[in-house]
Amino acid sequence: MADKADAVVIGAGVIGSAITFELARRGRSVICVDAGDGVGAGSTSASSAIIRFHYSTYDSVLTAWESAAMWLDLVGHLGIEDPAGMARFVQIGCLVFDFPGTNRLEVLSHFDAVGVPYEELGAGEIKDRYPTLDVGDYFPPRSVDDPEFGADPHGEVGGYFTPDAGFIDDPMLAAGNFMNAARQNGAALRLRSKVVAIRQHRGAVAGVDLASGESIECPIVINVGGPDSSSINALAGVTGDMRINHRPLRQEVFVAQAAARFGMDEGTIVTDLNLGTYFRPHLGGTLLIGGTEPDCDPLEWVDDTADFNVHPTITGFERSVYRAARRLPAMGIPSRPVGLAALYDASDDWVPLYDKSNLAGFYMACGTSGNQFKNAPMAGIFLAELIEAAERGQDHDTEPVQVRGARTGQTIDLAAFSRLRQPSLTSGTVLG
Numbered sequence: 001m002a003d004k005a006d007a008v009v010i011g012a013g014v015i016g017s018a019i020t021f022e023l024a025r026r027g028r029s030v031i032c033v034d035a036g037d038g039v040g041a042g043s044t045s046a047s048s049a050i051i052r053f054h055y056s057t058y059d060s061v062l063t064a065w066e067s068a069a070m071w072l073d074l075v076g077h078l079g080i081e082d083p084a085g086m087a088r089f090v091q092i093g094c095l096v097f098d099f100p101g102t103n104r105l106e107v108l109s110h111f112d113a114v115g116v117p118y119e120e121l122g123a124g125e126i127k128d129r130y131p132t133l134d135v136g137d138y139f140p141p142r143s144v145d146d147p148e149f150g151a152d153p154h155g156e157v158g159g160y161f162t163p164d165a166g167f168i169d170d171p172m173l174a175a176g177n178f179m180n181a182a183r184q185n186g187a188a189l190r191l192r193s194k195v196v197a198i199r200q201h202r203g204a205v206a207g208v209d210l211a212s213g214e215s216i217e218c219p220i221v222i223n224v225g226g227p228d229s230s231s232i233n234a235l236a237g238v239t240g241d242m243r244i245n246h247r248p249l250r251q252e253v254f255v256a257q258a259a260a261r262f263g264m265d266e267g268t269i270v271t272d273l274n275l276g277t278y279f280r281p282h283l284g285g286t287l288l289i290g291g292t293e294p295d296c297d298p299l300e301w302v303d304d305t306a307d308f309n310v311h312p313t314i315t316g317f318e319r320s321v322y323r324a325a326r327r328l329p330a331m332g333i334p335s336r337p338v339g340l341a342a343l344y345d346a347s348d349d350w351v352p353l354y355d356k357s358n359l360a361g362f363y364m365a366c367g368t369s370g371n372q373f374k375n376a377p378m379a380g381i382f383l384a385e386l387i388e389a390a391e392r393g394q395d396h397d398t399e400p401v402q403v404r405g406a407r408t409g410q411t412i413d414l415a416a417f418s419r420l421r422q423p424s425l426t427s428g429t430v431l432g
């Protein structure tokens, strides 16, 4: 006999766990199934877990600011102190470097509207505060084999700083915290349980079939399959009306020795579209370094998530680490690549999809585009609200669900994350 639940969440990453938690605490019987053998072991475990607020759209800034309050008081938000330990929000601020065509004015107007504190900094002020940073204007980002790569800067750049930004010290533990809180609220977790079919009856979700041959009957399924979520949407047959597509994109993140005076105590997160890099101090006196998809770098789209190069490459290493070293010349460059390769689930406009679908009972939280770890707490609330609205008979496609943020009292219009939206005007990069 098949198991039964009110809802099945596919995927136990940080967002799947947050959705499982939010549904369970609202009194639903929820089963979270994951093909892997650990909570948060998918792309969540590879996350740089940066919590920052500069996004191109008001709704995204507000979502990140609201979520940050929940990360700050995770015990209060979850209502439990996890015996496995609690993930910690380390607030070291974030410095954003300018570049020609920067959306700084729009972002700062969103900060003003939402109430995100920030400081505008000239090149000299950046230098005073972070003497180890080079404030050269190197735009545009170049590939390492470009003869101009090592050229002198053609001026100096300023930027802006948000003191409340930071990172979560252990992203996998954070997913575990949400899942343990969900289980305290009665949710069930099934690892090593791959969904291979979405059951349908009379145009609505009826359950899921697992690779083991078992089934779970349920009227609600939420696709939170990370880089596999486009395949799961295809499996459910819901892609027909989607105006925004999303697919797996390979990424590399490297670890290097932090520069003197740019560690956890004196450093900050840096996002830098001027050079095409981001980096942040990490535990153990190291730096995490990633890229921001500049035009000169080819994008590595992946067709089969079970078959991609999981090892960092020399090319990616040189590209990321040498760019970061232009901004932070005193950093230690390792003699060989140390880091990881993982997958984003990148959407056309780098904005996520938190939405229903054209199949009754089938929902999606995907297209997270390398920038939604931070928004897991609000993503849980979004999906719970979407489900409750549908049960009240509200059609989100024509009457978009609005979610009021507890921190600001301001309203997030979930149409911003709809599969039917026109592509949002964003930076067209992981920064959203």
Ligand SMILES: Cc1cc2nc3c(=O)[nH]c(=O)nc-3n(C[C@H](O)[C@H](O)[C@H](O)COP(=O)(O)OP(=O)(O)OC[C@H]3O[C@@H](n4cnc5c(N)ncnc54)[C@H](O)[C@@H]3O)c2cc1C
Residues within 6 Å of the ligand: 010, 011, 012, 013, 014, 015, 016, 017, 033, 034, 035, 036, 040, 041, 042, 043, 044, 045, 046, 047, 048, 049, 050, 051, 193, 194, 195, 196, 224, 225, 226, 227, 228, 229, 232, 251, 252, 253, 342, 343, 344, 365, 368, 369, 370, 371, 372, 373, 374, 375
């Ligand atoms: C390298 C990297 C750096 C990042 N840095 C940041 C950052 O600094 N800040 C930020 O905010 N965001 C960042 N992100 C993005 C963020 O980590 C992701 O958006 C987030 O972790 C996605 O969580 P998830 O729960 O949606 O998916 P995942 O963590 O990918 O989990 C999906 C789960 O679904 C399971 N699954 C897939 N198919 C099936 C199936 N058929 N049946 C059952 N289970 C299935 C998988 O096993 C997996 O466990 C980064 C991402 C990457 C890859």
